[in-house]
Amino acid sequence: GESVGLHLPTLSVQEGDNSIINCAYSNSASDYFIWYKQESGKGPQFIIDIRSNMDKRQGQRVTVLLNKTVKHLSLQIAATQPGDSAVYFCAEKFKAAGNKLTFGGGTRVLVKP
């Protein structure tokens, strides 16, 4: 099917700890992956992306890891802050689907002070 990964599980994290959000994608032909953050009442906001010819990419406090062998994507957030509390979505793109992004179900991250 077209579903990517998650079905809104919740990850509770202590402030200051690292967070890891996992995502299983469906199509081995997918060539682009992206993570979005959605805060309550707002639209999704870009965090980081990665192309299939890479296995790791780093941003500010975030790292995305791509394991094409097992079709797995992860987002690591370093030193999680209260402002990181949100729903996180992974999405994949493959050309056969007309370059559209297919989103996963999201993971809710709750940061405990």
Add this chain to the structure above:
Amino acid sequence: DTAVSQTPKYLVTQMGNDKSIKCEQNLGHDTMYWYKQDSKKFLKIMFSYNNKELIINETVPNRFSPKSPDKAHLNLHINSLELGDSAVYFCASSQGPPNEQFFGPGTRLTVL
């Protein structure tokens, strides 16, 4: 200035009515999208336009009709609204696929 804007932010209406949601982007992007997010937060693409041309049209009832008067605008018109249409609708834009898509703030549609 807001990059992708939508109006209205909230829309409450009766079943059977016809309503429109407007979207504008000031990023100079060529491609615009409409997504529907259901109550379980699942986000699914509905339509995509590139330079006013429809390029993605998912399995969406033909009661939904997108219209792009120019590449900065993509409006969504919905006829004969049904209870199941209640959701949050997001507009997004990108500078050509597959690049990062910028999302608007969403329109929460409630059909009574």
